[in-house]
Amino acid sequence: MKRHAQPALGTLVEISISDAVDAVLDDGRLQAAFHAGFTAVHTIHGLMSFHSPDSDISRYNRAAVGSVIDIHPLEHWAMQAHGAFIIPLSFLACCLLFQRMRRAHRALRNHYSGWSMLLTLLALTMLCPVLLR
Template identity: 50%
Template sequence: MKRRAKPLLGTLVEIAFDAELPDEEVNRLSALAFQSIHDIHQLMSFHEPESDLTRLNLAKPGQWVSVDIHTLKVLSCALQIERDSQGLFNAGVAPLLVKSGLLPAPCETVPGATGLADMIELNGKTVRKMAEGWIDLGGIAKGYAVDMACARLLDNGARRFVVNAGGDLRVNGIADFEATIRDPDNPGRGVLRVSLNEEALATSACYFSDALIDPHSGKSLSSRYSVSVSAPTCMIADALTKIVACTGQIDHPILNQYMAKALIV
């Protein structure tokens, strides 16, 4: 396969194409996909001062904020998974990540962590801030960025490719594609290969950071295992890894609900 890579989303994003594609077409398609990922980052980054997310975090209770349709889709999915998981997935834990030094504070006063459903209300392309709080979409937006890169590639004629953003990946048009899972005790070494068919795979682990938070206890997850989830979309797979990481259950009921499967290494 022919590969192109670029640093985005705080990781290295790699796109692999059918080896039969001319180099000019590979360059054109990869540029479009990388641009899609960049655009999603600009909209939903906790770090970007002009992002939709930053404007939401700085909004006061009662204030309405206009957001991009992509931001709205991710917020809607995050709300649904929060409800379906009874709060095990919660994009409202950003204050805990700030207090742990894992995220920069948008302003001096740090609010308490709260459920996303208690913090915002969606209406059309606007979001109403209902309570003080900060949102971090790092647990779901990277997967969505991968999905949007895939959609851009399909819209522009690509049929056989893999988009991989630091372990969050999606496969299109390639049967029995083998993805490698890192060894949690030695992240530079692959320990397991997983076969994928027209699906996505996301992996969450603590070997590179402690940015996984249990929303119920408010504590960082410090386990040495990694969690991988395969699902129809990378956004869903990305979010569900956090639920499996919190519970340690590879048979958690929410997996069937979202047509997903999990493994722990």
């Protein structure tokens, strides 16, 4: 399996090509496949980066309410894919976290650290308005 990684989208993006595909492609076409994949990732990164003043996200933030903005076709696809993945993943993570918390509570683990964390968060919630005056 061939793997290449580059920083993009706020993380390290890795593209892997299986051995079956690697056996069919010569080195030139393999490198072209990696290049095409990273070009698409960097295009999305350029469109979705709020650090870049000419990105679509920066244009959204500067636009007036109700104005119409043209977007890149890949951005619509990226937003749809993000929405399709984040909803089931967040549901799964919440279900697993809840089960883990119930198991730890029944096993009488982390009681002191859990209660101290909750009391600290409660104190910060109550004190923040006072401290920020």
